[in-house]
Amino acid sequence: MAKPLTVVAVAGAALLVRRALRRRVQGSPLWPMPALDEPVSGRPRSRALRLLVASRETVAEGVVQLRLEGRGLPRWEPGAHLDLVLPSGLVRQYSLCGDPADTSSYTVATRLVEGGRGGSREVHEQVQEGMEIEVRGPRNRFPLVDAPAHVFVAGGIGITPILPMLRALPDGAEWRLLFGGRTRASMPYLEEVRALGAGRVSVVAEDEDGRPDLDALFADLPEKTAVYCCGPEGLLAAVAGRVPDVRFERFTAGVADGGAFEVELRRSGRVVAVPADSSVLAAVRAELPDTAYSCEQGFCGTCQQRVLEGEVEHRDELLTDAERDDSMLICVSRSRSDRLVLDM
Incomplete structure (x- = not known):
């Protein structure tokens, strides 16, 4: 059955957004990014918003709180998180800790992680009161449920x-x-x-x-x-x-709870081993260090790659069912088969 034109158009828009983010990470600034806020194949997509950093304060030793202001912001429920697109293009996720009923601001907090991947340091050193920052979300993978206790x-x-x-x-x-x-x-x-x-x-x-x-x-x-x-x-x-x-x-995506497998990089003519305690991204970047990535948690889509052969175990929070037919986010997703073949 042919897919409705609206679904095809939305899927195409989603791909453009991710490609735009990929170009920003690789050094070609593209600002602002297009907005996106529609469901595709039953999976909600979050529009990109530019919010004002209305306040920045230290709320504990090594912890900075940001209050981000806007108008008519999407509502959220306890447990939700927000994607922040940092000035460098890095994408990081932070839990919302303010008032869900407040549609004029979001509040997040981050701890400075010495020796981390750089996102927390960028928030602490470069995100200042009065600047604008791009966000996407909210999304909730950690909801409060009904229970007797x-x-x-x-x-x-x-x-x-x-x-x-x-x-x-x-x-x-x-x-x-x-x-x-x-x-x-x-x-x-x-x-x-x-x-x-x-x-x-x-x-x-x-x-x-x-x-x-x-x-x-x-x-x-x-x-x-x-x-x-x-x-x-x-x-x-x-x-x-x-x-x-x-x-x-x-705080980070779990990638070490699967078996080992091989990944063939078809265009490069290489085969890499992916140990049980490593991600496909890490194994690929050991051979192809220029491979683009950002969040490493399956949210931003920067590391999306086309899959030519093999069965993928999808662990991302972004791709539609249609996109999962022939692509994967190599930062978190793994293989159900002994070998994957990627168009790289």
């Missing part, structure tokens, strides 16, 4: 998606939170969190208290309790090892 575990900056959840819980809801960090000074929104749940919040500062006691937290967990965790990989792994059904929000 809720348990939250936050590590450091991982409190940002959880904070709006705590505000949204109805009076009388059964919940508790374990909020951990290196030091109390490094834990953003600490006083507000404590005020929201007197007697329900356990604060664990590692320099004072050591590691949190997760066994005690999950002892005698009521049936059907919803458990949420956001923080560094070590914390997520520790929680997952104790609770079989956990809702996670990761």
Whole structure:
């Protein structure tokens, strides 16, 4: 059956947006990018917006909060995140931690990560009050669900998606939170969190208290309790090892939970091995270092490549069903077959 012309047109527009972003990352500035805000094959697409950095303040040691102002902004629900297109063209995702009912501004916060991939440093050093910044979203992969009880575990900056959840819980809801960090000074929104749940919040500062006691937290967990965790990989792994059904929000995409396989780069005449603990992007860039990429989390589309052969395990948050027929985002997606063939 032929596809409706509107779907074809929208898919073409989506491809133009991603190509524009790719050119920006590779050094050809294209500003502003086209707006896009329509569903394709059942997958919502978010328009690009340019918002004013109305305020910038330090809310904890090493943590900067940005309030981004606009008009008639899309509504969001607790747990949602926003894509920020930084001045360099890097795309990074930050959890929304403001008021979901406020359609005039978005609030995000980011911790400076020493030795990271550069996004947090760019926010801290280059994004200033009074400038404009491009955003896309919001999107929500970490929603608050209906449940008889809720348990939250936050590590450091991982409190940002959880904070709006705590505000949204109805009076009388059964919940508790374990909020951990290196030091109390490094834990953003600490006083507000404590005020929201007197007697329900356990604060664990590692320099004072050591590691949190997760066994005690999950002892005698009521049936059907919803458990949420956001923080560094070590914390997520520790929680997952104790609770079989956990809702996670990761700082980075998980790529190391699949088998090893090979990728043939047809145009280059090369074959690269992709270990179980590496991404296709990392393996490809070892051979082709100029391969474009940005977010490394399956959101921006910069690393999209055409697939000639093989079965892809798609893990991105961007491609439509039609686009997945013959392409993939190599930063997060993997192979179900022993070999993939890419048009590279």
